[in-house]
Amino acid sequence: xxxxxxxxxxxxxxxAAENExxxxxxxxxxxxxxxxxxxxLAWIGIWFAYLAAPAADIVGDHHTxxxxxxxxxxxxxxVTGYLALVFRQxxxxxxxxRVFPMLVLLLAMxxxxxxxxxxxxxxxxxxxxxxxxxxxxxxxxRYPILLTTGLLIVIGMKTPKAGDYMPALVLPALLGGFAMxxxxxxxxxxxxxxxxxxxxxHLAANEERLRLARDLHDLLGHSxxxxxxxxxxxxxxxxxxxxxxxQQVADIERVSRQALVDVREAVSGFRRPTLDAEIAxxxxxxxxxxxAADLDRVETAHADLPPDEEGALAWALREAVTNVVRxxxxxxxxxxxxxxxxxxxxxxxxxGRGPRGAHGNGLTGLTERLALxxxxxxxxxxxxxxxxxxxxxxxxxxxxxxxxxxSA
Numbered sequence: 001x002x003x004x005x006x007x008x009x010x011x012x013x014x015x016a017a018e019n020e021x022x023x024x025x026x027x028x029x030x031x032x033x034x035x036x037x038x039x040x041l042a043w044i045g046i047w048f049a050y051l052a053a054p055a056a057d058i059v060g061d062h063h064t065x066x067x068x069x070x071x072x073x074x075x076x077x078x079v080t081g082y083l084a085l086v087f088r089q090x091x092x093x094x095x096x097x098r099v100f101p102m103l104v105l106l107l108a109m110x111x112x113x114x115x116x117x118x119x120x121x122x123x124x125x126x127x128x129x130x131x132x133x134x135x136x137x138x139x140x141x142r143y144p145i146l147l148t149t150g151l152l153i154v155i156g157m158k159t160p161k162a163g164d165y166m167p168a169l170v171l172p173a174l175l176g177g178f179a180m181x182x183x184x185x186x187x188x189x190x191x192x193x194x195x196x197x198x199x200x201x202h203l204a205a206n207e208e209r210l211r212l213a214r215d216l217h218d219l220l221g222h223s224x225x226x227x228x229x230x231x232x233x234x235x236x237x238x239x240x241x242x243x244x245x246x247q248q249v250a251d252i253e254r255v256s257r258q259a260l261v262d263v264r265e266a267v268s269g270f271r272r273p274t275l276d277a278e279i280a281x282x283x284x285x286x287x288x289x290x291x292a293a294d295l296d297r298v299e300t301a302h303a304d305l306p307p308d309e310e311g312a313l314a315w316a317l318r319e320a321v322t323n324v325v326r327x328x329x330x331x332x333x334x335x336x337x338x339x340x341x342x343x344x345x346x347x348x349x350x351x352g353r354g355p356r357g358a359h360g361n362g363l364t365g366l367t368e369r370l371a372l373x374x375x376x377x378x379x380x381x382x383x384x385x386x387x388x389x390x391x392x393x394x395x396x397x398x399x400x401x402x403x404x405x406x407s408a
Contacts, residue, residue: 047130050172051075053120053165054113063117071117078109082127089135090180090187099135106131107148114155119162122169125152129173133180141184145177210368217361221322223259226281227252229288229325273314275300275337282321286333289325291350297336302395305344309393312373313337313346316391319362320348328352328387345392349382366391 054075058068081102089099110124125148132144152173156162234248279298286293302310317335324333330352337346367377375393382388 048079050123050126051079053123054117057117057120067117071113071121074109074113078106078113078124078127081106081109082131085131086134090184094135094137103128103131103135103144107151111151111155114159119156119159119165122152122156122159122162122165125149125155126169126173126176129177130180133177134184136184138181138185141177141181145174145181148177149173210365213365217365220259221319221326221362223255223262225322225326226255226285226288227259229285230255233288273311273318275310275314275317278314278317278321279335282317282335285321285325291324291330292332294332294334297334297338299337302339302344304395305393306396309344309373309375309395312369312375312393313344313391315369316346316366316377316389317348319366320346320389320391323362323387323389324348324350324352330386339395340392342395343392344395345390347388347390349386349388351382351384351386354381354385354387355379363389 054071057063058071058075063071085099085102085106089095106124106128110121110128113124114121128148129145132148133141136144149170152169153166156166156169230248230252234245234252237245237248279295279300283293283295305313321333321335324330328350330350333348333350335346335348337344339345363377363379370377370391370393373393375391378390378392380388
């Protein structure tokens, strides 16, 4: 599977996840549109059924009008603060400036309203526990939850007629608070996974761009160099040798067509050159440039050479021959392919001008190709001047089973 195909799959997966997210939003997720806001409010609103006790206490004839009005306002403020915390802060990093004052306010209102209006208002402590678990880090939230539950028990013991409420409040306060700790952790993990998926897609796209840049550089550099050489030959032959010039023009057409096919394969992610094809191309390119080619020490049949490693060596040969033709000014080029210490090493040596300055894009891309195949690239002056390029890749040796003899 090519990197481009993997990028497409990741992108489709991301779109599918986003479509699913558009239909459903969890309690730990931040809503992105009006539909998600309504869905999340519906999920949170289910748990507001426990506020029926304080609401009934306000509507009933239990307190003065002023107490009912103040109690109603206090309940509205409490619910608003609770929603602001759970709705926006569940999956986000801790914002102390916003979270701590709001939690203190909720706890203070639960204390004041419970002491002032009686046992039905003790249920507010449960919501304070839930808010602590939803917005505080895991290592911190346990202490406020236990503290709030302790205050619930203390206030309940001092509140008349609270005995019927206590068993139904203490357990939900603890379970609800610690359950929201898990919900917060799950929400943060989900957000981290979503960000990691986006990062993987971005890195895959970058890798695909690098691969495409390397392929196009190597393909077009070699093909255009050969087309330029054959065009010059055709121009020189045209007045006196029209038949040979026509042959050169036919070769130019063939090379250009093959270059077009290679570019299409590179863009599609299926381009993998072979040593046999590149050896033949090297002979043609060196002969067209008037450079004597010594390819006697090349044996392309290696059963232990994996396809990826062969492709890396083929790219190395193409880049080396292209550089000899374009930059070296050499009269002779020697190519060898030999095994050494479980490695297959390709060496290209010329007698030209030798290395000049830093490596260009071609050798840089070639180094990256070989690194992907666990290989290495060595460049420098040749033993008798000129330039030498040496590319080595590992050979895959099959490990014999117990009792089988080692192959020679």
